[in-house]
Amino acid sequence: MAPVRKPWQGVANIVRFNWHFYALALGLLLALGLAAWQLPAPLDYYAGFGLVLVAAPLVMSLAVSAYIYDCAGLYELGWLPASCIPAPGATVLSVSAGFDEISPVLQQRWQPDQLLAVDFYDPARHTEVSIRRARRAYPPRPGTLAARTYALPLPTATAATTVAFLAAHEVREAAERAAFFGELRRATQPSGTIIVVEHLRDAANFLAYIIGFLHFHSRQAWLATFRAAGLQVAQEIKITPFITALIFSAPMxxxxxxxxxxxxxxxxxxxxxxxxxxxxxxxxxxxxxxxxxxxxxxxxxxxxxxxxxxxxxxxxxxxxxxxxxxxxxxxxxxxxxxxxxxxxxxxxxxxxxxxxxxxxxxxxxxxxxxxxxxxxxxxxxxxx
Structure with a gap:
């Protein structure tokens, strides 16, 4: 069975889709390095200090991203309890926000009877250039359903297993997020499982991404969202210090x-x-x-x-x-x-x-x- 993902695909895509940022950072590093080499003291010291301030978080974020997405087995799904793997013939729902990396993995590893891919990408709201580049490089899989967070185009109790993989944090407003998870609950069978994989706004992600960690939601915010949607966390798994899986099981x-x-x-x-x-x-x-x-x-x-x-x-x-x-x-x-x-x-x-x-x-x-x-x-x- 051929692998779905290529070696170092995760960190390569980060650089590929955000090349403007890394080009700017590289230019700044070159300028600071040149200044540290050419300027007299103490200006060379300040330039060198600035060089370290720019280079350290850049290298740290790329190293952590390579660890998370390429080395930690995130996409191999070995961290998932066996009880959460859908039975043969089940319907699986995969939810994305413009960039769907997980559906091909689910198709290969679980081989469900039906894999439904739902994408709530809204170009009017998700305006990041990185998302547009990702969608050009990886177009939505055939049959992907466009959706709104407050109304998924699916009948009630459709999926045995629902997976929201590094996508739900794109729903920024708390009320909309609660409505979205209410829809996920509606579309999932009462006996089914909902799996949410996310970065959290915590100390580990702050050290890895500095100000970028503000794009994530805190654990308290997630728990408030789940309570509002009538969901209860059955299991919380730290896949890495930077990635958390939250699993919701049927009440029974x-x-x-x-x-x-x-x-x-x-x-x-x-x-x-x-x-x-x-x-x-x-x-x-x-x-x-x-x-x-x-x-x-x-x-x-x-x-x-x-x-x-x-x-x-x-x-x-x-x-x-x-x-x-x-x-x-x-x-x-x-x-x-x-x-x-x-x-x-x-x-x-x-x-x-x-x-x-x-x-x-x-x-x-x-x-x-x-x-x-x-x-x-x-x-x-x-x-x-």
Whole structure:
């Protein structure tokens, strides 16, 4: 499989699309170098100092850019959790702002059934000459849909995975940005995943790009945008110190991961049943087979609950986003619904009625079984 990107393509494109800036900087460096060589003291010192002031941030920004875009595996997508990779046959939405470098990578690496490319480039607003040069060098892929940030030309729940790769920061106004992410949420399936990759306005990017870091948004600004759009960050990944990936998962996926943690704890609690309920004393009159059946069956119940918890913790995305996962979730929903019914019709009410602590435990576990069965049934019947 031929690589989509050429060696050092990232830093080469930066120089290529911003050559006027680098030509000006090079001219200034030559002038300062000549001045430092020819001028008498102390003017030569000041010229040399100016030379360093111009050269240092220029070299730093190019070195960091080469590291980010060409050396750190950003476009190889190895930093992305396996649970975020769309299933075969899924529809993937790629969003760009005039320069789409990621769609060819997604097409090659994920091979989705359908890759929808949406471009919200507006020549009246995105007036940078670098963008115009980039679009001439890399025209939008065939079939790319022109869009407005407040109205994506897509039906609701179109994409299983949506990727906004180094593009969303071009939406400068906070209200427009919130509306844009509301549209991304609408266009993404309820069981889907939204992946946002961006520079942040932070110390690392200040050291790398000096005043250029103001073009990025702060983490607080992004979080405010996501809250306004009704999105919650499920995972934050530092791909490099300069690039952050923010992943938004289906609400039910987060519920399943929470349930997974609870089920693991519940499974471990079974280890204390024998001592707490005094089984050694209570089971003494029973035959050996009956005593051992109680211990063995309790162990396997605990093991089953533990495996359910680990399944939810490690494969919540698959439970929500695949047909097989939803069938498994439906089965688990029926299992916990049966456990809820047993709480009321299998155990005698005399075990808890009139007893404050036992009544509290009965109510808490009834709510727990109802919650478990409700979430699993919703996932099984409706996805995320």
């Amino acid at each position: 996926q987060l519920q399943l991961e929470f349930i997974g943690g609870m089920l693991v704890v519940l499974a471990l609690l079974h280890g204390g049943f024998a001592r707490y309920f005094g089984w050694r004393r209570e089971f003494a009159p029973l035959s050996l087979i009956n005593r051992q059946m109680m211990y063995v069956h309790t162990f396997f119940i605990a093991l089953a609950v533990l495996l359910m918890g680990l399944l939810c913790l490690t494969s919540a995305a698959e439970l929500v986003g695949t047909a097989l996962g939803r069938r498994v979730a439906l089965g688990l929903g029926v299992f916990w619904l049966a456990r809820l019914l047993v709480q009321f019709f299998g155990y005698s009410a005399t075990l808890w009625r009139g007893k404050r602590f036992e009544t509290l435990i009965h109510v808490l576990f009834s709510l727990l079984w109802a919650y478990l069965s409700g979430v699993f049934l919703l996932v099984g019947l409706h996805g995320g």
